Amino acid sequence: MNNKFSEILEVIKKSNRILITGHTSPDGDAIGSGLALLLALNKLNETLKKQTEGRGEIYLDKTLRFILEDKTPKNLKFLTHSILIEEFGNYDSKYEFDLMICLDSGNFDRIGRVGELKGENTKVINIDHHISNDRFGDYNYVGDISSTSEILFDFFKEAGIELDHGIAESLYTGIVNDTGNFKHSNTTKKVFKTASELLEYGVEPDEVIKNFFNTKSMEKLKLTGRVLSDFKFVDSHKLVYYYISEAELSELGAGKDDTGGLGELLLSYENASVSLFLREDKGHIKGSFRSKYDVDVNALAGLLGGGGHVKAAGFKTDKTSDEILDIIIKNMSLGGE
Incomplete structure (x- = not known):
């Protein structure tokens, strides 16, 4: 109340x-x-x-x-x-x-x-x-x-x-x-x-x-190019995702500021219903969900101790990227897939 x-x-x-x-x-x-x-x-x-x-x-x-x-x-x-x-x-x-x-x-x-x-x-x-x-x-x-x-x-x-x-x-x-x-x-x-x-x-x-929105550093543009070139797609669940390590960010000269908005960009893929952007951060992984249709990503983020909104949510976890993806894919129905 x-x-x-x-x-x-x-x-x-x-x-x-x-x-x-x-x-x-x-x-x-x-x-x-x-x-x-x-x-x-x-x-x-x-x-x-x-x-x-x-x-x-x-x-x-x-x-x-x-x-x-x-x-x-x-x-x-x-x-x-x-x-x-x-x-x-x-x-x-x-x-x-x-x-x-x-x-x-x-x-x-x-x-x-x-x-x-x-x-x-x-x-x-x-x-x-x-x-x-x-x-x-x-x-x-x-x-x-x-x-x-x-x-x-x-x-x-x-x-x-x-x-x-x-x-x-x-x-x-x-x-x-x-x-x-x-x-x-x-x-x-x-x-x-x-x-x-x-x-x-x-x-x-x-x-x-x-x-x-429209002023970006060279590092942000290079990172965006990397994400768009190498993102993964799970067709059976209409899930588009990308995981970036601290080492990869450093290689590109980028910082965590430069990762903002990439989850939304991934969601623009025509076949995707849900996007998940994962970023390594000081021994943890931070995740950002976005949903295009009726999938409740707040419920999915809750599985990893996070939350937010039905169509936009986030979390922070000690789990590996593989463990995170396994949990999410197994529970996509929880979000209304």
Whole structure:
């Protein structure tokens, strides 16, 4: 059951040291929603400060930080305020946060090492849109809509926080990410209405698409060529997949940022119903599912401790790529194949 936006807002207002974070290997929605929230709470902070000063009260400024385990992906550094995003490895403050706001993360482990910053008395707000979310927060809002960015748009409106270009640009990028630039089945009339309202703050869709989708490094293009040349297809299950090791990534000079979107690209194969992109990562394997028709990849990802949405889900496991494929192929019927 969700907490009301009003309850979440009151917790935020009463907190002085607030940490915002999102999932590891952040995408446009994790970055966009987090940056938008940071900017919006800075505005709220200034509003509360003026209100208390007007009453002759002393106001304790809020400390607001947006910290992620991983670096900001290259294709998201175009966001006007991306310089405000901090990397966990560079964070050196020792004080305890009294509130942690986790965004776009189906469970607490998804935020990675940033979870170490949760103190004994730190309250957790969990705002997400994945149907597999396990409601790990002290306060939770999980909506089955396009993106966490869309949830925050609704939250800001109800909270009376006025948007500006930076907030709108961040939210628009998050929505574009999770709707595949408005081509996925989670694109509703409300999504279009939200996007159109964001454009009123000077967001330029062509600039977002140019930077986010259509600007790629040489390493990304080489990796894409390798995947398209060597992908495998299991005809009996209409499953297209590719596994890339850390050694292969290194050979191409590519990083994990460069692997984004390859699962969706694989799904474009005309005979495929499901795509699975597997990437070795520090002794584990991370998997990304995409579904074209009625296969529930959230159920399949759940077999490996992951989750997400019916048509897009992921997982992280200690199993080998062969073991993963064996499990998935044997259980494709679970997903509705």
